[in-house]
Amino acid sequence: xxxxxxxxxxxxxxxxxxxxxxxxxxxxxxxxxxxxxxxxxxxxxxxxxxxxxxxxxxxxxxxxxxxxxxxxxxxxxxxxxxxxxxxxxxxxxxxxxxxxxxxxxxxxxxxxxxxxxxxxxxxxxxxxxxxxxxxxxxxxxxxxxxxxxxxxxxxxxxxxxxxxxxxxxxxxxxxxxxxxxxxxxxxxxxxxxxxxxxxxxxxxxxxxxxxxxxxxxxxxxxxxxxxxxxxxxxxxxxxxxxxxx
Numbered sequence: 001x002x003x004x005x006x007x008x009x010x011x012x013x014x015x016x017x018x019x020x021x022x023x024x025x026x027x028x029x030x031x032x033x034x035x036x037x038x039x040x041x042x043x044x045x046x047x048x049x050x051x052x053x054x055x056x057x058x059x060x061x062x063x064x065x066x067x068x069x070x071x072x073x074x075x076x077x078x079x080x081x082x083x084x085x086x087x088x089x090x091x092x093x094x095x096x097x098x099x100x101x102x103x104x105x106x107x108x109x110x111x112x113x114x115x116x117x118x119x120x121x122x123x124x125x126x127x128x129x130x131x132x133x134x135x136x137x138x139x140x141x142x143x144x145x146x147x148x149x150x151x152x153x154x155x156x157x158x159x160x161x162x163x164x165x166x167x168x169x170x171x172x173x174x175x176x177x178x179x180x181x182x183x184x185x186x187x188x189x190x191x192x193x194x195x196x197x198x199x200x201x202x203x204x205x206x207x208x209x210x211x212x213x214x215x216x217x218x219x220x221x222x223x224x225x226x227x228x229x230x231x232x233x234x235x236x237x238x239x240x241x242x243x244x245x
């Protein structure tokens with residue numbers, strides 16, 4: 001599958017969904033600038049993917065980095081995937097610092113890159129894919145502010161799409177809402193909710209079938225990036241893509 005952009009930026013590229021997305025884009029012939037804090041993991045991915053992958057060890061929420069990367073690379077695709085592992089505890093066992101963790105990483109970095117995409121701006125025909133979560137629809141009572149942080153990403157996407165249309169920028173903004181999966185960041189959620197239900201992890205995971213994999217998320221990104229008639233938001237599950245609403 002080919003993506004109609006010579007260059008893409010993927011945040012949170014060192015692990016999980018971001019790593020799979022970067023690999024899929026490189027395999028499709030798109031050069032990827034991968035951003036994450038973990039320099040060693042990025043260098044290892046560069047070793048695996050070759051010169052089609054350019055590692056940038058940085059805080060994805062840094063406004064200066066966002067503007068510099070866009071100006072220097074002129075990407076046609078932004079995949080805003082970076083996120084923090086939520087603190088898993090019921091609301092009364094959270095502190096404000098633990099409760100707001102995902103606001104300061106997930107939401108802030110989507111805001112930062114979305115703002116930069118509009119202000120630079122990206123070239124006409126560009127696409128911005130922001131990773132929200134299925135928790136934005138159903139809530140997540142053991143992950144503090146995670147669900148609300150991911151819901152805010154949906155609003156940011158909508159606001160940005162409106163502003164791009166008002167300014168005739170021809171930039172498409174899409175949100176993906178992956179459902180809970182036992183890999184990557186989702187593994188902590190699986191463990192916490194299995195314990196809350198009083199079942200073992202394997203039993204809980206069995207109830208999530210079909211399991212969503214990082215490779216399926218990567219394929220979903222490529223699908224929506226290459227589809228000019230794309231819906232604005234999709235739930236992503238092991239069964240595939242489903243437009244929200």
